[in-house]
Amino acid sequence: MRYIHGxxxxxxxxxxxxxxxxxxxxxxxxxxxxxxxxxxxNYSPALKNEIADxxxxxxxxxxxxxxxxxxxxxxxxxxxxxxxxxxAAARAxx
Numbered sequence: 001m002r003y004i005h006g007x008x009x010x011x012x013x014x015x016x017x018x019x020x021x022x023x024x025x026x027x028x029x030x031x032x033x034x035x036x037x038x039x040x041x042n043y044s045p046a047l048k049n050e051i052a053d054x055x056x057x058x059x060x061x062x063x064x065x066x067x068x069x070x071x072x073x074x075x076x077x078x079x080x081x082x083x084x085x086x087x088a089a090a091r092a093x094x
Contacts, residue, residue: 002027004066005081006074007038010054021046021054024084027066031055034084045087 004025009018020038023046025031032055036043046054058065065072079085 001076001078003077003080004069004074005077005084006069006072008054008072008074010057012050012053021050022083023051023054024080025055025058025066032058034080034087036083036087043083 004027005023007020007022010021011018021035022038022043023032023035026033032051035046035051035054037046037050062072065074069076075081080088
């Protein structure tokens with residue numbers, strides 16, 4: 001299956017506590033293609049540097065996520081999750 005996605009706690013260098021993120025990792029491109037941060041009860045699109053930080057963490061310190069994503073509460077699918085498809089569609093309209 002092409003995509004690995006779900007929610008993840010990540011500690012950014014510029015924050016004092018972990019942040020809940022949701023992301024979609026495309027196994028063909030080897031990149032996170034969509035990511036939101038859950039802050040103050042709402043999801044907001046992540047900035048490029050935030051995406052790069054999570055992607056680096058997954059690839060360098062949590063690489064087992066790619067072989068056993070379900071053990072980390074993540075899912076695999078052939079299509080991105082609905083929230084990601086809706087975000088992409090909204091961006092296409094602007």
